[in-house]
Amino acid sequence: MPLRNYGVLAARVVDQRREEVDDSPFYHLHLVDAEGIAYRASVNVQSLQAPSELLYVVIDDFRGPVLDRLPAAGSGWRGLASQPDAEGLDFIRGNLFDPSAMRAVPPDLPPGENDLADLLDHFVLRAINDSAAAVYVFGEHWGPEPDRPDRVFGFVPGNGIHDIHMNQGSTSRFRRDDGVWQDGGVLIHLPSESRWIAVFVAFQSQAWHTDDTTGHMIDAPPPRPADQVEWVFDTPAQEDRLRRRPLATALARRLSRSRQDEPDLSFLLHIDGAWGTGKSTLVNLLRTELPREWLPVDFNAWRQTNVGPAWWALLVALRQGITDKTPTLRGRLRLRLAESWMRLRREQLALAVLLLLLIACAALLLLGRELATVTTTVTAVVTAVGALWAAARFVGRFLQWDSARGARLFEQSNANPMRDIAEHFAWLVAKAPGPVIFFIDDLDRCSESYVVELLDAVQTLVRDTPSTTAHSRSFGRDHRGSVFFVVAADGSWIRKSYEVAYEKFADSVAEPGRPLGHLFLDKLFQLRVSVPLIDAQRKQYYLARLLRLRSPTDAEAVRQEIKRTRDLLTNTTTDDGILRIMDSADPAVYDQVADLAVIRLTDALVERATEHRLQRFESLLAPNPRSMKRFVNAYSMLRAVRILEGSTVPFDPLALWTIIETRWPGLADHLRAHPEAILSLNGMSSDRDIVPVTLRALLEDPDVRRVTTFELGGPLTPELIRACCGESLPAV
Incomplete structure (x- = not known):
C-alpha cells in the first residue's frame, strides 16, 4: 500500500543536526515555512537491513521538468497522490538521474572521511547561510503532535517529514510502504548561484525493477559481498574525497x-x-x-x-x-547561416572585384564586335583570371574554416590570418548564451x-x-x-x-x-x-575511505566541537579571525571545518578587510598598475590552499612569500627546495654557496633584501618559508 501522507514541503532550513543511534542514524533538518510553522525532516543515513550502507547521488546542477511543478518557495506542506500526474518523484520512471551513478557511502565514518552526513552538511550549511535559499523535501508527513515538543530541535508542536528515500522495491516488513511516484528526496535552490542541488538516497536492499502499479519488487537484487574493497580507477574523481570543493x-x-x-x-x-x-x-x-x-x-x-x-x-x-x-534545430541552423553571412560580409574585396569583373563582362557583350579582337581577348583573359581568383577566394573562405586541412591553407593564403580569426572568435563569443x-x-x-x-x-x-x-x-x-x-x-x-x-x-x-x-x-x-598537497592525516583518511575502514573516535564530542567551530567561523569577518579559529581547532575538527573557512575567505567583508591589510605591503610590489590586484588575488588563493593543507601560517609572512612568488618565481622555486637559503638573502648568514649562481645577483638586490626583512612579517626564516609552502609551524 502506498504511503498515506506523501507530499512535498517547501520551506527554509534554519538548522541541522546529526543523530547517532544504534539501529538507524539520521541526519535532521530544522525547516520553517513562510507561516512560521516548524518541521523536522529526517534523512536516513544507514539501513536496518544488510548491507547497511545507503546508495546516494548528489547532482550539483540539477535540471528537469520536476522543477517547473514545484510549489512556491516557503509555501509549506503540500500532499501529493502516488500517481504519475501528481508531481511526485519516481527514481525509476521519472528520469531524474542515472541509477548507475549512485554510490555506496558509509553513514558515519570518523570526521573528515566524507560520510553521507558530511555530504549533506556541505550543501545544507550553504542553504542555512543563504537567506534566499529554498529547500524542498519529498517524503511522508507526520504530526503535528499538539503540546509535544520535537525530540531533536525542541519546537512545539512536533511536526515533520520522514521516508526521504526511495519508497519502492523494498523487502521484508518495508514492502507494505511500496508504491510508485512517491520516492523521497531533497532539492535545494541557491538563487545567488543560479543553481539547483538534488540529493537522492536509496537502500542497497531495494530493487530497481518494480511493478508499475504496486511498486513491489519483481526481481530480487543480486547479493553483494559484505567485505569488498572498491575498485579505484585512475580517472578524474567526481566525489570530493580530498576536500577540494571549497x-x-x-x-x-x-x-x-x-x-x-x-x-x-x-x-x-x-x-x-x-x-x-x-x-x-x-x-x-x-x-x-x-x-x-x-x-x-x-x-x-x-x-x-x-x-x-x-x-x-x-x-x-x-x-x-x-x-x-542551442535547443532547437532551427536555432542551430540560424546560427550557422548567420556565421556564413558574417564571413561573406568580411570578404568585401573579393566581392567587389567579382562584381566589377561581371560588369566588365556585361559591357563587352553590349559593345559587341566594335572592339578590336586583341582588346577583347586580353580583357576576356583578365576577366576570367580575376573571376577565378575572386570566386576561389570567396568559396575557399567557407571551405577552409570547416576542416583542419582547410584551416592550414587559410593560414598560408592570408597575409594576416589571425586578425580575421580573432574577429570571428569574438563574434562567436557574442553569440554564446552566457559567459x-x-x-x-x-x-x-x-x-x-x-x-x-x-x-x-x-x-x-x-x-x-x-x-x-x-x-x-x-x-x-x-x-x-x-x-x-x-x-x-x-x-x-x-x-x-x-x-x-x-x-x-x-x-x-x-x-x-x-x-x-x-x-x-x-x-x-x-x-x-597550486593544487593542495595531501598531508599525512588526509592520506590516512583517504586510504581509509577507499578501503572502507573505520576507526574509533568520540564521535558525539567531535560533532559538538565541529558545530561550535562552524558557528565561530560564520561570525568572523577577518582573515586573522579565521586563522585564530583554525589554529586552535583539534585536528579532527580542523578537517571538518576547513571547507567553511575557505568559503568564508571569499565573503565580501572578509575580502575587504584582507585587501585593506595587504595595502601595507604596496611599496614592496613591482611598479606595475595591476600588481596590487594580482597580489590580492594571489594571496587569497594561496591562503585558501594553505588552509586546506592544514597550515595556518600568519598573515604577514604569507603576504611576503606571495610577493616573492610573484616577483621572483625562480627564487621561490629554490626556496621551496632549500628553505635555509633565506638566511643568506636576509643577511642572517654569509654562506653564498647555498644560493645557485643564477640567483646570486639577488643577494645584493635591495628589493629582495627589503622584502625578506620587512618589518611586517620579517625577517623570514626557514621555518616560516616551510609554513608558507604548506608545512605546519612547530608548536611553541
Missing part, C-alpha cells in the same frame, strides 16, 4: 567577481600541479560550482595535438559548445611546440582583438564579451616548453629570479593556483 567554490566566486568588476576583460587561470595531484578533479569541481548561466567548453589539448592548428581547434570547440546549448569559459586539460602531455602554439593562440584570440573597432562595428558588433580560460597543467612543463621554443632569447630576456619560462607564464596568466 577551493573550487572560492575559484568560482573569484571568476564571477572578475566578470562583474571588469566585464570586457578576459581572464586566464592556471591550475598548477604535477601529474596525478588532482588537477582534473579540481577542474571538474570548479565546473559544477560556476553559476548555471556560464557556458563551459571542454578542450583536451592532448587529443587535439595532431588534428589541426590550435586556433582552429579552439574555434571548433567554441562553436560546438554554443551549438550544444564562455574554456577548460583546457592535458596540456602537460603535449609537445613543447604545441604547448606554445596553443597558448599563443589563446593570447591572440582573447587579448589581441580590440573590444571596439571600426572593423567589428561594420559587422554589427559593438563590443566583445570576455572569455575565461582555465588551464590545468604542470607549470614546469609549460615553462620548459617556452624556454625550448625561445632558447635563443633566454640570455637577453631572462632576469635573476625570473627565468624566461616564468616571464611567459606571468604574461599569460592573471592567477596561478
